[in-house]
Amino acid sequence: MPPANDPAPSVLKSDLTAVELRDLEWSLRQPRSLFSFLMSMLTGAATIAALFPLFSVLYLLVQKGIAGINLAWFTDLPPAAMAEGGGFGNAIVGTFIIVSIATFISVPFGVFAAVYITEFGPDTRTAKAVRFAAKVLTGLPSILAGVFAFAVVVLATGGFSAPAAGVALALLMVPTILLTAEEAIKRVPPRMREAAVGMGATPTQVVGRVVIPTALPGILTGIMLAVARAAGETAPLLFTALFSEFWMSRSFPAFLPKTVGDLMKPTASLAVMIYNYSGSPFDNQIAMAWSAALALVVLVLFTNILGQALAKRTSSIR
Amino acid sequence: MAAATLSTHTNGAVLNPDDVLIDCKIEDLYYGKFKAVRDIALKIKKGTITAFIGPSGCGKSTALRCLNRMNDLVKGFRFRGHVIFRGQDIYKPSVDPVAVRRHIGMVFQQPNPFAMSIYRNVAFGLRLNRYRGPVGDKVEQALRGAALWDEVKDKLHSSGLALSGGQQQRLCIARAIATEPAVLLMDEPCSALDPVATHRIEELMKELKKKYTIAIVTHNLQQAKRVADMTAFLYVDTTQGGRTGYQVEYGPTEEVFENPKEKHTQDYLSGEFS
Numbered sequence: 337m338p339p340a341n342d343p344a345p346s347v348l349k350s351d352l353t354a355v356e357l358r359d360l361e362w363s364l365r366q367p368r369s370l371f372s373f374l375m376s377m378l379t380g381a382a383t384i385a386a387l388f389p390l391f392s393v394l395y396l397l398v399q400k401g402i403a404g405i406n407l408a409w410f411t412d413l414p415p416a417a418m419a420e421g422g423g424f425g426n427a428i429v430g431t432f433i434i435v436s437i438a439t440f441i442s443v444p445f446g447v448f449a450a451v452y453i454t455e456f457g458p459d460t461r462t463a464k465a466v467r468f469a470a471k472v473l474t475g476l477p478s479i480l481a482g483v484f485a486f487a488v489v490v491l492a493t494g495g496f497s498a499p500a501a502g503v504a505l506a507l508l509m510v511p512t513i514l515l516t517a518e519e520a521i522k523r524v525p526p527r528m529r530e531a532a533v534g535m536g537a538t539p540t541q542v543v544g545r546v547v548i549p550t551a552l553p554g555i556l557t558g559i560m561l562a563v564a565r566a567a568g569e570t571a572p573l574l575f576t577a578l579f580s581e582f583w584m585s586r587s588f589p590a591f592l593p594k595t596v597g598d599l600m601k602p603t604a605s606l607a608v609m610i611y612n613y614s615g616s617p618f619d620n621q622i623a624m625a626w627s628a629a630l631a632l633v634v635l636v637l638f639t640n641i642l643g644q645a646l647a648k649r650t651s652s653i654r
Numbered sequence: 655m656a657a658a659t660l661s662t663h664t665n666g667a668v669l670n671p672d673d674v675l676i677d678c679k680i681e682d683l684y685y686g687k688f689k690a691v692r693d694i695a696l697k698i699k700k701g702t703i704t705a706f707i708g709p710s711g712c713g714k715s716t717a718l719r720c721l722n723r724m725n726d727l728v729k730g731f732r733f734r735g736h737v738i739f740r741g742q743d744i745y746k747p748s749v750d751p752v753a754v755r756r757h758i759g760m761v762f763q764q765p766n767p768f769a770m771s772i773y774r775n776v777a778f779g780l781r782l783n784r785y786r787g788p789v790g791d792k793v794e795q796a797l798r799g800a801a802l803w804d805e806v807k808d809k810l811h812s813s814g815l816a817l818s819g820g821q822q823q824r825l826c827i828a829r830a831i832a833t834e835p836a837v838l839l840m841d842e843p844c845s846a847l848d849p850v851a852t853h854r855i856e857e858l859m860k861e862l863k864k865k866y867t868i869a870i871v872t873h874n875l876q877q878a879k880r881v882a883d884m885t886a887f888l889y890v891d892t893t894q895g896g897r898t899g900y901q902v903e904y905g906p907t908e909e910v911f912e913n914p915k916e917k918h919t920q921d922y923l924s925g926e927f928s
Contacts, residue, residue: 527766531826534724535779535833536756545778550769 394633400623401630409627414581414609417618424628426583430498430604431632433584434577435567437502438509443559445506446513447548450555453514454521455543467518473511481507482572490576498584498603501577505569509562516561520554521547553646560643564636570607578602579612606632675700675836675867677738680720683713686730689894691716694735694901696886698837703859703868705882705907707875709922712888713899714871718839721869722758723751740836756783759830763842765822767814767829772797772806775814775825779833792832799865800828801858820851827858831866838862840870844877856881875923878907885910887919 364370408423415422449470453463485504490496524547532546548555580602606628613625680694691713698704706714716725723744725731736743744754756779767775776793785792793810797803802824806817814825823843830838840859844852852874859868859881872878878885886904890897903910903919914920 525766527762527764528768530724530727530762531766531768531829532778533727534722534755534760534762535782535829536752536754536759537782538752541782545781546768 397626397630397633401626401628403623403627405627409631413583414604414613415620415624417616418620420620422620422624424604424606424609424624424631426580427604427606427609427628428631429584430577430580431567431606431635433599434498434501434505434573434603434605435563437499438505438566439559439563441502441506442509442513442562446510446558446562447517447555449510449514450517450521451543451548454518455547456539466514470511470514473507474515476508476511477571478508478569479571479575481505482575485572486575493600495600496576496578496602497600498577499599501573501603501605504572504576505566508569508572509566512562512565513555513558516558517551517555520551520558523554524550557643557647560639560646564639564643567639568607568632568636570611573605573608574611577605577608579608580604606635673700674698675740676721676869677736678717678721679735679737680717681734683716683720683725683734684730684732685728689896689898691899692891694886694888696884696901696904698867698869698884700867701863702883703863703870703881704884704886705878706869706871706886706888707873707878708888708899708902709890710873711897711899712890714888715841716899717886717888718841718869718871721837721839722755722760724755724760726751756833757835758837758839759833759835761823761826761830761838761840761843764846765819765826767817767822767825769813769815771811772814772817772825773810776828776832778829783833785833796828796832797825799831799862800824801854801861802828818851820847820854823847823851823855824858827855827862831862835866837867837869840868842871842873845873852877875911879911882907887914887916887922889918889922 358366362369364373408421409425410423410428411425412421412423413426414424449466453466457463481504484507485500489500489503493500528546528550529542532542537545581604584598584601584603610625610629610632613621613628616622616625674697676698678694678696678698680691682689682693683691694713694717696704706718708714719725720733721737721739725733733745735745737745739754739758742749744751759779768778770778773793776796777789780789780792794803794807797806802821805821806825814822817825823846827838827843844855847855856877859870862868863883870878870882883906884904885907887902887910888899889902891900892898902916903914905915910919911923914923
């Protein structure tokens with residue numbers, strides 16, 4: 337309804353119909369414009385509210401964690417109570433080793449399962465069951481993965497170890513890798529498969545030479561996301577790797593253990609170090625926990641950003 | 655070298671140019687319960703271009719895809735008849751469809767290069783066949799054969815997807831001919847292209863038939879008239895409930911166009927549809 341006593345040009349009468357079309361001026365007095373404006377404001381406010389916790393966490397971490405940053409963080413062992421200096425070099429190495437083991441286990445399972453449920457038996461019962469199980473597993477409380485690996489690996493091998501932690505994290509990574517790889521493979525245009533088949537490619541060649549290479553950026557993104565999630569997990573590690581205040585083997589730099597035997601011992605990780613040291617009564621250890629937290633977040637953030645960058649490359653091959 | 659290793663299934667028969675390369679007879683063809691095509695019988699001679707024309711849904715593409723067993727991918731595909739290629743029925747249980755497709759290549763309606771470089775697109779078939787010779791030479795030869803070399807020789811390692819539609823289609827032709835198959839099937843290769851690109855592909859087909867035998871599906875009657883030596887006209891039979899395509903007429907293109915024997919052909923070619 338246009339204002340009743342508003343004269344001529346604000347209401348444009350259509351030449352063809354009796355319908356009165358509203359004038360062209362944008363005005364908040366129009367209920368629709370007002371509603372649209374308010375909704376835009378609301379979504380903007382919600383976005384800021386959603387980002388606020390993220391940035392406040394980051395701010396807090398940098399504020400508390402950056403103090404006393406130095407190279408020793410990355411090369412030294414965790415400090416004793418009330419000692420000067422110290423770092424979390426062994427925890428970084430431990431996290432790296434545990435996550436690597438988890439990746440080596442979960443990537444083949446996840447990617448091959450994704451290939452099966454998309455390429456070879458998309459409508460079979462197996463595929464449906466696998467897809468369903470993977471979706472359920474994404475919601476698995478991570479502590480249960482730890483309990484599982486405790487029962488299967490720790491008890492069987494007789495002690496806490498890096499491989500036990502790798503199994504626990506792999507359990508959490510497989511569903512993410514599987515489901516993102518499935519999506520990436522599904523996005524490969526069918527006409528590329530058809531082209532390969534038309535060239536006389538065997539099913540293995542179609543998958544190995546066309547489908548997987550084309551879907552690779554998307555698959556890598558899924559792997560990165562899974563790695564980033566696994567690197568920050570604490571609960572499963574408490575049951576499996578526990579913690580160590582020492583280097584894995586005596587060699588330095590201890591980026592890799594000297595023998596397999598070195599792996600079969602309690603292993604340090606950033607996540608468990610944060611957990612242990614944040615509860616310490618000593619200020620120097622609490623400060624070290626903040627620093628380890630900052631290091632972990634930077635690591636995870638970097639992995640995530642790498643994943644996003646790879647995802648962008650996927651969308652550009654269309 | 656590649657040609658020699660690729661043509662081991664000839665049964666030693668010596669072919670003279672007039673010989674029939676493909677003898678195709680489709681008695682009936684089903685997708686599940688749906689009878690898609692019936693009663694197609696045609697012999698394709700070496701070094702000719704054969705066109706399949708007819709209205710939409712008449713089974714032109716289906717018939718074409720029978721010739722290199724692409725229909726095997728369709729769920730519920732059943733086939734009665736034979737496709738004899740160089741004296742061997744490619745539907746014999748002992749025949750490997752993958753091997754068939756290496757002898758009978760295909761170019762699709764939508765240009766479908768792989769998401770890799772131009773060079774690797776063309777080398778794809780060579781790698782599949784474990785070609786040990788100089789791959790670079792073969793790639794150049796194929797790209798020249800597809801009249802694309804001059805346009806891409808300076809950017810062989812950029813993505814095949816960055817080319818224009820017409821160039822992509824010629825890239826797909828280069829990819830198909832790199833392994834020197836005996837037959838090239840083309841499923842409406844120009845329908846996604848503009849008239850200039852279409853003209854180039856048609857010129858290319860006339861050039862290619864010196865070396866390859868070509869079968870093409872086309873909606874464009876003028877195109878069939880321009881390039882094809884032989885033309886098969888297919889039509890849709892709706893009398894038995896479904897929509898089953900069948901062959902109305904097959905013969906030299908001139909005869910089919912100038913002097914069609916069947917009423918359906920006359921009507922279709924003159925633009926009168928029943």
